[in-house]
Structures are given as structure tokens and as C-alpha cells.
Amino acid sequence: MDTLVLQLMNALSYGFLLFIITCGISLVFGILGVLNLAHGSLYLLGSYLGYSIVVKSGLPFWVALLIVPFVIAIIGLILEIILLRPTYKLGHLSQVLLTFGLAYIFHDLFAMIWGKNIMTVTPPAFLSHSVEIMGNMIPSYRLALIVVGIIIAAVLWYTQEKTKWGAVIRAGLSDKEMVGGLGVNIHLVFTLVFFFGSLLAGIGGVLGSPILGVAPGMEFNILILSLVVLVVGGLGSVSGTILASLLVGMVETFSRFYVPELSLIITFALMATVLIIRPQGLIGRRA
């Protein structure tokens, strides 16, 4: 019974991390229609910058958490303006390919700047111990991650459902032209969404690095995971992404616990099953 509680905590912390990472790519895809295959690279850039700030410069963790997401967001902004905006007329597929090429470029850039070694970032000192819950030791950082995840999820959900900005987003997901016709500057919305998506990727990068580590090539693994969550949850909706992240977190954690040899296969089988049975995802807004 208590191991189940431990697994649940693990699944939740992993799931919320997935949520933070995937929300960015989901929003961008839903609004801009562009599947940003460089999203994993943005996450990894966040981890690398976090590493430079915390480990190399010795500054505290919260400084990284404050600065890095904005740096990533600005980089995303620049990318959107110089690469995506002039090429919208080429179509969605072309833009996806552009981001794929970008991911390749980022890969080598990272190796040139930070080298090829595998690195880790230590969590802040006050979260580096373990807490006992129901007879199990759980690292407090993971508990903190659950709390932070819930807060971010709540903020995003509230923004999307209850505010005017959220209404614009929801409308843009359903019918872009109409929104443009109503006088909203759709290009501004696109740029802001991309900015915001990159911001989330940066937050994910900093928060995730103590758990997932920082290694060259991991951007592709992160990307695949986000795609799984994206598919399961449906496009663009925050609630869908929350549900899907937690579900994937549960499935991965528990399958690794009960049937470790099959855990790889199960995750992709889940993805395939959702695509076959309910292609728009759990709470998707588009078929």
C-alpha cells in the first residue's frame, strides 16, 4: 500500500514536469498550427543555461528559474519573427520541417558551447533532502515539483477558461480567420503564443534538469515524450494536456514498476491506441 503511495507521488511529479514541458508545444501547435520540433531543443537550452547559472556561476537556483525562462522566451520570439513569420505562406508542413532543421542546428550549437559531457544540476539546498511520507522516503524536490506544477496548471487553466486572453486563444483554436476578422491582430497573437510556449519550455528546462540531467541528444527523447502527451491529450487545450501528462506519467511509472521490460512498448502502444480510437485526443478540440 505504501509503495503505491510512493509510486503515485513519483508519477505525479513526473507527470507535472511533462505537463510544463508539453504545454508549450501544445499551445503553439494549436494556435499557430506549427508542430515545433525544436521544442525539445528549447527545453535543453533551458537546462544548459540553468546549468551555467547554477553550477558554473554559483548563483542560486531561483535566479536561474527567474532569468532562464525569459531568455528562452526571447530566443523563441526572435525565431518566430525571423523564421516563422515570413514563411507562413509556405504551409504548415514546411514550417514543421523548418523547426526540424533548427533542431539539428541547435544540437551542434549546444555541443560547441557546452561540450559533450553529461551534466547534472543540483536542486536548491532547502529541497535537497528527503521527506518521509507514509513510511517512504520521497525527495522533497519532487514534492515541490508537484506543488509548482499544480500552481502553473491552475494559472494556465484559469487564463484559458476565464480571461479575455484565454477567450482569444480558444477562439483562435477554433477559427483563426474569424478571429482575424473580428479585429484581433492575429500575428501578434501568434508571436505572443510562441513567446509564451518558449517561456514554458525554459521553465521546464530549469525545473527538470535536477531530475532528468543535461545530456546532448536528450532533446529528441524529450520531443518524443511531448509528442506522446500531445497526441493523448489533444491539441491546444490546457486541461487536455494536464490530463494527458498525468496519464502518461502514471502509465510510464507504473509500467516500469510492474513490467519493466515492456514499459517502452507500452508508452507507444498507448499513443497508438489513442490515435486509433480517439484521434482528437482526450479533450481535443479538433478532429
Place this chain on the structure above:
Amino acid sequence: MKRVKRNWLIMLAFVLLLSACSSGAISTTTKNSEKDENSEPTTSDPSSDEPIKIGALLPSTGVYASLGENVMNGMELYFEEIGWEVAGKEIQIIHEDTEADPQVSLRKLRKLMEQDKIDILTGPISTAVAYAIRDEVDKNKLPFLVSHAGGNDLTRSKRSDYIWRSSFSSYQIGHSMGQWAYDNIGGKIYLTAADYAFGHEATAAFKDAYTAAGGEIVEEVFAPLGNNDFSSYLTKMNRDDIDGVYAFFAGTDAIRFVQQYEQYGLKGKIPLIGSGWLTAEDTRPQQGTAPEGIIASIFWDYSLDTPENKKFVEAYEAKYDARPSIESAEGYDAAAIIAKAIESLNGDVSDPDRLVEEISKVELNSPRGPIKFDQETHQIIQNLYIVETYLDGDKTENKVIDTVPEVIDPGK
């Protein structure tokens, strides 16, 4: 029609131009088959001042890149110490990036053999790469000194006259700990490793030795390679009825596993033992104080107290401003073995069979202790050391607490 005629003429001219270069594949491959009968020299002319070319197939990109880099560092350090010259001949290393991808490695091997005409091959890191190039190496009679990849089969079912391994075999790593664990840790152990061939081979060897000594493996669990989250497995291991956990992980897996071993409360409660890669010089800095108390088996350690090792460590740190890792030592030793073999031949590397024979006869006092080759299996015979990690201030260090001398791979 005129255009067609013009095209034909252009093609003809092109073909004639190319035929002027007579190094066509047809001619070289027919020469090769003649060579098999006459065993004529194919590479460098012994009497000329041609440099001796060593091909290094090592990854410089991808997940094993840092290991490849360390092996290169070790090799270059050695050759620099002897002035990049053996028996009057210049030594050249031609490095090709395998990306730890077997397909790419085959391509690069072909380039090294056919374009660069290397005399001897060394590397790789990944066992998959070693297996992939094995047939090609054997077919072309290329002397191959394996300086890392430890898959057992390379010196067993896939043995070749031309392949000699100076690094280790998974068996040597796992087996050497078995008896020691039974004598010093206890009778019941939980086994865990990364789910790939290396993990399986090392733990299987440990299991054999441990159970033969009288111990019992209560359970085994394998985590996917590159796994982030060991919590599920650690929960399973957190039992009161076992004396220890034997773990085989390397690289990022080792970093995360050891960190999480502490985070989930097993450190201090259940002794952790395993292979040296759990607490290697290049993983410990990332693990904080978590590796304290881990006991591992490995064939070289930074703290090994021999004059050869002290000299090696000093030279390495002076040149690279970093501590040598296990792979650095492997590279250094490989270079030393190659140099010694070349020297016994007086620099004449034209006959691969003689070169391989000289390699097999090399016996050295290397930084890892006395090493020599098993003539039948072509696997290195070396000491394995039991190493313990302790806390030194706020960092961790290793110390050698026991030695398992002259570990021989059974060869089948």
C-alpha cells in the same frame, strides 16, 4: 539527335579521363585476392620513411562522446611522451567519429582501410560497433586492438586472429566481485542493471560467481537504458531481508541511480556494490555526496598506489587539467601496447600476422598493474580492484581496499 551525340561524347571523354586514374576498385580487389595467396605487403613499404598509421574508431558525438574523448586523450598522452615516434618511424593517429552507430562505423572503417591505408586499428567504445566491424576486420586481416568495448563474445564466439582486447570483458567486471561480495557483504543480494547487453553480461557473470560461492540472488530488475526515474525500482529494492544491492550502470544512468539511491533512503541502509562505472572519476563530481560507501570492482582507479599510476596521473593532469578517467587509462595502455609491438618489429608493420603476434606477446606494468594477453582468447589478463568510495570534506574519493589478481576470461 545532336544533343544525344553531344552527350555521348561528353560521357566518353569523362570515362577516358577517369580511366587515367588506375586505382580502380576492380584492380585493388583482384590484387587483394592474389594477396591472400602470396601474403604480400599491402600497406606501408617497410624500407621507406612512411609514418605508421593508427586508425582510431571512437565516438566524438553522441552519448558516448566523452568516453571517446578520454580514450583519445590517453592515447595522445602516451605518444606525446615518446615523441610520436617508435623505432625511428613517425606515429600518426587518424581519428574517425563512429557516433556510436554501427552503420556509420562500418563506413568509417572502410574509409580508414581503403583511403587512409591504416596499419592498425583501435577503439571503439560501443560493443555493437565492435561486433559490426568484426567480420570486415577479420576478412581484411587488419590488426585490431580493442581499447574499450567489453562485450564477451568479441573474445569468445566472435574471436579472430587479428582482434586482441586490452580493455576488459563484461565477465571480468562482474565475476571478480562475486566471491568478494559473498565473503564481505552477505548471502542475499538484489541485482539491478541497465537493460542492454553490457548490463546483462556483467550481472550474469556476477551472479555466476556469487551463487557459486554460496550466495543467493533474491531478485533481478533491469531498467531501460537512459532511464530518468529509478523510483519504481528503488522501491522494490528497499527490503529488509537483503544484505546488499549489486548495480551495473554507467554514464547518466550511474549518476541518476546513485543520486536517487540516496534520495529514496536506501543509502546507509542497504550496502550498494557494483562496477567501477558507478563511481568513476567522471561521474562522481555530479553525484555530490551520494556515492559515499559504494564498493565497486574495476581494473583501474585514480587512487591506485603504484609508481606507474602516479606518473600517469601526474602527466595527464598536467596536460589536460582534469583527472584521468577509466577510459583515459585504457587509451594510454592501448597506445603503450601498440608502441611496444611496433618496437619489437623495428618499425616494420607490413606483415599483419607478425604485428598481431608481437601484440600478443606484450607484457607491461601499466598504470593498472601487470597486464598480459591470454594467447587463446586474445583477452587481456589483469587485476581487478575492489574500490570503496569515502567522503573527503564535501567531495568523495575512492580508495582500493582489495585486489582480485590475474582475472582470466574463460573464453566460452
Place this chain on the structure above:
Amino acid sequence: MGKQWVKGSLLFFLMVAAPFFVSLYYVNIFTEILIFGIFAISLNILVGQTGLVSLGHAAFFGAGAYATGLAATHLSTNVFLTIVIGMLLAFLLAILIGFVSTKAHGFYFLMLTLACSQMVYSIIYQWTDVTGGSNGLSGIPAPSLFGDFILSNQVFIYYFTLVVFTIVIFAVNRLLQSPLGYVFIGIKENEDRMKSIGYNTSLYKNISFLIAGTLGGLAGSLYVFFNGFVAPTDVYWTVSGSVLIMVLVGGAGTLWGPVIGAAFIVVLETIISSYTESWMMIIGTAFILFTIFAPAGIAGLFSRLTRSIFKEKPHPVEKQYIEDAIKPMKRQSKING
């Protein structure tokens, strides 16, 4: 058609003569280009012709490779037998994955093919007893032609691959020009219209998937003959990405485009990577430049170039196909009034 024949035979003779003039190193590179050329051509049927962008093609390559490798190791080295077994497994896999995937469209099709391919990868990776797991399948014996004649020499393998490649190019060329080929193009241009005319588009999509998958398996089999080795890394999704880049950079929808793309990538990965470690950046940059400035790929660039050099009248090949495909529809609508 005549001109094509002449160009084609010229090229063929050049390739046959190549081993007499260039070193073994380059002959091996040619062999690789031919093998990946077939792989890219097979994906092109799906992507370029039928308009179904798949990120799971590595699964068929892997199926063909592993099946052939296992057959050669345990059954017999007869080259025809092993190729047939390889293609058979790819065929069966294509039926399975195709049935499941062709129901989906666009992004979802992409993701589904990715998921299926990753599942195949995971199975191959985990099934160590059969596939050798992460170490791969090695020591695969060289193929034998008629009884005793063993294709162990790299040059013989090159010629064998060249012959197979030529057959494939002929066959695919016929396919592109056949009514079936036009149906594929019709589905790519406007599936709903094809449906409304009465074509069972689902069936045709499956057929396209089958052909593409089986040919992909053929490429895998040839690959195993060439290397004597196959590993799970050859089935990972980045391989699917790589062949997609080959098709798109070379020129989707054309006959030779994918082959040019294959040559491009193989040359970059082999020759360029000996000079610089940052070859991925070069591929990425090239990919971006092509996507923006030359979406018709290298083939598109080339035809634009030759048209301007020889001052031919622009002769948009694809438009011709569409005209031919629409002709029966136009006739039909005339009849219907």
C-alpha cells in the same frame, strides 16, 4: 521517352564502369547511395505520390533487414530466398500498420506511423534472444547467388545492388505512369474529390502503403548484404526522419529526386563528417534553405536549371499527370452534365 532511355542507359553504363576507375571506398559509397536510394524511392511513393507523410518508414527497413539477416544466419544464404523473406515480413508489417494508420490524416497519420515504428523498434530492442538486442545482429553470412557463387567481394555486391536498383527504377517509373499511379496522385491532390467520383481511397491508400513498405523492406535486405550487420539504431525514428529529409530535399514526387536526396545525405554523412564534427548543423541549415527557397528539392532546382540552359519550353511534369488524372473526371462530368 526516348530521351529518358538514352540518359538512363548512359547512366547505367557509367555506373557499371565505375569500379574500374574509382577506388573501393567510392564504390562502397555508391552502393550505399543505391540502397538508400531505393529506401527513399519507396517512401516517395507514400509521401511524394500519395501525399501521406510518414515518420515510421524505418520499421519496414528494419523488418526487411532483420528478417533477411536471420534467414541468412539460420536458414540459407541463397540471395533470392533471403530477399523474399525480408520483403515478406515487411509486407505483412505494412498490412498491419497500414490498416491501422491510413484511417488517420495529416498530423495524426504522422504520429501514428511514428508510434508504430517506435513499437517495432522497442520489440527489436527487447527481444535479445532473437535479434541480439542492443548489440545487434552480426556475423551475417554473405549472400550466395546460384548455389556456390558467394557474393563476398564488395564489387560483386555493388553490381548486384545496381541490378536490383535498375529493376526498381523501371518498376517505379511504370507505377508513376500507370492508372494506379494517377490515382495516388489524385488522392494527394484532393482526396474528397476522388472519393466523390467513386474511388475507394482507403483501399488505394493501403495499397500505396503496402508497396512503399515492401520496397522499404527490400532496401533493408540489401543493406544487410552490404554490411553483414544490423542494429536497433537502424530502426530508430531518426532513420525515418533521415529518409524523409532525403525525399524532401531531393524532390518529392519525382522519380530521381529521392535518389539525389539519398546521395546528398550519404555524401554529407560520410565525406563531410570526416572534416567536421558539426555536420548535423550543415544538414539542418541545408534543410531549412531548401524548405524555404527550393521546396521542389534538388530535382526541382535541376529541372529549372536545365530548362533555362537549354531554353526548353516549361513542361511542368506534374501538371501533366494531374491533367491526365482529371481527364476521366472531366469526361465523367461532361457526361453527367
